[in-house]
Amino acid sequence: MSQSRHHQIVIIGAGSGGTSVAASLLRQRAGLDVAIIEPRDVHYYQPAFTLVGGGTYALEDTIRPQADTLPKDATWIRSAVRQLVPEQRQVLLEDESRISYDYLVVAPGIELNWGAIEGLEDALGKNGVCSNYAPELATYTWTCLDNFTGGRALFTQPSTPIKCAGAPQKIAYLAAHHLQKRNLRGDATVDFYNGMGALFSVPDFVPYLNQVAEGYGIGVHLSHNLVKVDGERKVATFEVKDGEGQTRQIEETYDLLHVTPPQRAPGFVRDSSLANEGGWLSVDQHTLQNAQYPEIFSLGDASSLPTSKTAAAVRKQFPVVVKNLLAQLDGRELTARYDGYTSCPLVTAYGKVILAEFIYGGVVTPTLPLSPFKQSRFYWVVKKYLLPPFYWRYMLKGKEGDIAHKPRT
Ligand SMILES: Cc1cc2nc3c(=O)[nH]c(=O)nc-3n(C[C@H](O)[C@H](O)[C@H](O)COP(=O)(O)OP(=O)(O)OC[C@H]3O[C@@H](n4cnc5c(N)ncnc54)[C@H](O)[C@@H]3O)c2cc1C
Structure with a gap:
């Protein structure tokens, strides 16, 4: 028989968003009954996966036990959500039990859809096919790069929304720089195949990124979407869109293939009445509250927020969810x-980062009075050495102190 339990506030997912919300709620109001549903027993610091793939960060340092990162006063329900039943204020779990709630925060992240590319699941993790999008495959990226003795290195980005839209090109830059340092440039080519029509979603950054790619001699192929991998023959097939919207397929041989998989909202979100037309959990882009069910909030990669999906965005979203949820609980105005703030540390070399910070509408909003377009040694230090402890000790603990970002003058 299925069991049923009730908690005042139920949070789905103990990643960047869910953990920060839980910690902040309990920090601000001790005694709240907060439960967090999460099947995984470890928490990954995913932003460092790029550095793991580049061989400059240990995978072990990206991992902490879930039990150490979750707030002590929250109840951890170690299961996965299978279905949302908002009309009954309930969620159904994989083990058939039901959890009812007064308030719900939905933060299950994004689903990696490896299966959408024919042959990819069989090809991954061997014969030079790697990806920074899964921890064990990120270490294989470095194995491939370090053992690369020449030939064709291909890097792909799909046409779907993805988490950290800069990550597919960051690893291409690290690879090119690594090959340059090993004097392999004459024997090796690096190509970036992007299913999108531009190198980056915010036009202001594009000329600077084009310069970086050109500097390395990286071939940039836009509107090229990876659809098939033949791991035995080492052939990647791309669907190419021309100016008139016609598509054709081309085949490219490779010696190294770094794949960023297509991504989508988790199935239980897509299948629910709370999903928008794209499948994302529908919330107001400013209040982060669902329009039909005011007791439901969402943040992070699974939400409908029309901004680039990053932990940096979650950093600015979680205080809004917490303030507005507590206001709703108290019967106060939200x-x-x-404002859509997100940021992407675009690693352009070992030791160099362009820090892209922007809000809704692609308005560039740096936090510090430094050029947002310059490759910076300082932002590399921030990315590699300062942000990880900030994440573990500050953000995941629900601490909200902040330096305001501002539009450029
Ligand atoms: C290669 C790579 C590079 C990145 N680089 C950067 C970067 O430089 N800067 C940056 O800011 N961000 C970066 N990110 C993105 C960042 O990690 C995510 O945007 C961020 O973690 C999103 O937070 P979230 O809480 O929405 O999802 P997550 O942190 O992914 O957490 C979701 C949680 O929900 C759980 N879950 C899933 N399904 C269910 C279910 N059915 N029931 C219950 N729980 C469930 C998962 O197990 C997980 O713990 C990068 C990510 C990758 C993969």
Whole structure:
């Protein structure tokens, strides 16, 4: 027989968003009954996966036990959500039990859809096919790069929304730089195949990124979407869109293939009445509250927020969810607003980063009075050495102190 339990606030997913919300709620109001549903027993610091793939960060340092990162006063329900039943204020779990709630925060992240590319699942993890999008495959990226003695290195980005839209090109830059340092440039080519029509979603950054790619001699192929991998023959097939919207397929041989998989909202979100037309959990882009069910909030990669999906975005979203949820709980007006802030440390070399920070509408909004377009040694230090402890000790602990970002003058 299925069991049923009730918690005042139920959070789905103990990643960047869910853990920060839980910690902040309990920090601000001790005694709240907060339960967090999460099947995984470890928490990954995913932003460092790029550095793991580049051989400059240990995978072990990206991992902490879930039990150490979750707030002590939250109840951890170690299961996965299978279905949302908002009309009954319930969620159904994989083990058939039901959890009812007064308030729900949905933060299950994004689903990696490896199966959408024919042959990819069989090809991954061997014969030079790697990906920074899964921890064990990120270490294989470095194995491939370090053992690369020449030939064709291909890097792909799909046409779907993805988490950290800069990550597919960051690893291409690290690879090119690594080959340059090993004097392999004459024997090796690096190509970036992007299913999107531009190198980056914010036009202001594109000329600077084009310069970086050109500097390395990286071939940039836009509107090229990876659809098939033949791991035995080492052939990648791309669907190419021309100016008139016609598509054709081309085949490219490779010696190294770094794949960023197509991504989508988790199935239980896509299948629910709370999904928008793209499948994402529908919330107001400023209050982060669902329009039909005011007791439901969402943040992070699974949400409908029309901004680039990053932990840096979650950093600015979680205080808004917490303030507005507490206001809703108290019967007060919701006053906290999210402006779409997100940031992507675009690693352009070992030791160099362009820090892209922007809000809704692609307005560039740096936090510090430094050029947002310059490759910076300082931002490399921030990315590699300062942000990880900030994440573990500050953000995941629900601490909200902040330096305001501002539009450029
Ligand atoms: C290669 C790579 C590079 C990146 N680089 C950067 C970067 O440089 N800067 C940056 O800011 N961000 C970066 N990111 C993105 C960042 O990690 C995510 O945007 C961020 O973690 C999103 O937080 P979230 O809480 O929405 O999802 P997540 O942190 O992914 O957490 C989701 C949680 O929900 C759980 N879950 C899933 N399904 C269920 C279910 N059915 N029931 C219950 N729980 C479930 C998962 O197990 C997981 O713990 C990168 C990510 C990758 C993969």
